[in-house]
Amino acid sequence: METSTRGAGRSAGVALMLAGGLSNQVGAATGALAFGVIGPTGVVAVRQWVAAIVLLSVGRPRLRSFTRAQWWPVLGLAAVFATMNLTLYLSIDRIGLGLAVTLEFLGPLAVALAASRRSTDLLCALAAAGAVAVLMRPQPTTDHIGIALGLAAAACWAAYILLNRTVGRRLPGAEGSAAAALVSGLLFVPVGAVVFVHHTPTTGALACAAAAGVLSSAVPFLVDLLALRRVPARFFGLFMSVHPVLASLVGLVVLGQVLSTVEWLAVAAIVGANAVSVLSAAPRRTRAAAPTPERGMRTEPGS
Template identity: 60%
Template sequence: MRGSRAIGLATMVVSAASNQVGAAVGAHAFPVIGPAGVVAVRQVVAAAVLLPVARPPLHRFRWAQWWPTILLGLVFATMNLSLYTAVDRVGLGLAVTLEFLGPLGVALAGSRTRKDLICAVGVAAGVYVLVLPHGGSDWPGIGCGLVAAGCWASYILLNRLLGQRLPGLQAPAAATTVSALVYLPVLALTPVTGASLLSAIGAGMFSSVIPYAADVIALRRVPPRFFGVMMSVHPVFAALAGLVLLGEALRPHEWLGILIVIGINAYAADIRPNSQDIGSRRPSSAPVSRKS
């Protein structure tokens, strides 16, 4: 069991690093094709790679498989657009830290202890320090980050459900196809240049294909609550990717807010297995698989 969780932890780190590098690469195309254009290319690239690899038998899907697949596709479409809009308005580090509240909410919702209450209050304080609301705050950008947070929470739960109903990479492949179909009109109306197209394709590979595959492996080995807590590495990688690839220098209060959020999650990561976690690791008759 320890070896399985170690593999899950390693794949979560790979997923987080790849995701934030992809977001930074995709941001280079924002001035030309905008966040929506980058998301459109990203979703089409992800579907083009995942469909032939996973080969989901879409014509044989039952309604119990279709409805969470469609919901996950819509979550992909909304999550990526809201996150990239937030990145464009408030920067990568702040946007991803706000988005991280989604998986943290999943982690805290799995328990009812005093420790969880302390974590919730601590994270709220960390986010307040990070944002430091004032009259000049970019509230639409902050709001988009919070929408992405809600989508990320839904992503974790829907992937866990689909992992019990579809084997391997079939769930993310099918859901990405749904999202790509939603964005086809955007792609058709978006004029692209060679450089912007390459950046958007890079975003598709680093922020969709690699993380989707890594998350499938991770959620086969760890419960959603543990997954949600350990996603605290995302703000760190986002800040570093923003600094190195986008030249975004965070202000002292932003670093402090990120460190508070990460510190709270390090405290929360001391998770003892509960009955929900034990139940989630019981063998099932269907293979278990598991973002954008």
């Protein structure tokens, strides 16, 4: 009976992770539909505002009680969160959803591999680096600016992970994430005002941008919390490998963005590098009983 209950919990966890991943990428694609009216910057501004409202209602941060030691990582997290989403959406606008999310995925992969001294992880790092080199190979259609923006988003995601750990240690629950979302949203108030003065928003564009905030921030945030109660953190980390594939498929279906065979191979190489790294470390992590990672703001289009 206990085994069947555990199996049911695992199945529910997988279903939740799949729903969260699809929500994340569909949200990003929905936001991209508004690029023609308010541009990537306008979409990110609205998304940051929606994320701030949702996370404030969940985290309920007691801002007046924050100390200086708590505020500094929160402010850093806010700056990284804002920059990450902006560079990601600018990258999506230039090279498409699938490739932009794949490049952004290098951030958490780099954090995971940096702390390892195993030869397997070195090979995984070389495979991921080779995939990026393939994507950046000089061609008439290569958009190096879009690729650079995707890599910038990856660097921000790596910084987000490290900062989020610090915030998680210094503040209880989701207070730190909520406070960072508030600051990030405030940073985009003047940015959004300038964008909307020069690009008059339509109701449809605002709806798409708001949907991106809900589908790519609020829904995955809640779903991830529920999923981590049902599946091991290692399994959750392995499932994260699916996100670039989901992004590529959603980009194809929703936005009509078609990847070439070489680009699909690059996506597969980066996804495979993460999967091999996580699976090969499983025995050691099981024995060491690694703690569940802190979960904060959702970082895919993405976070």
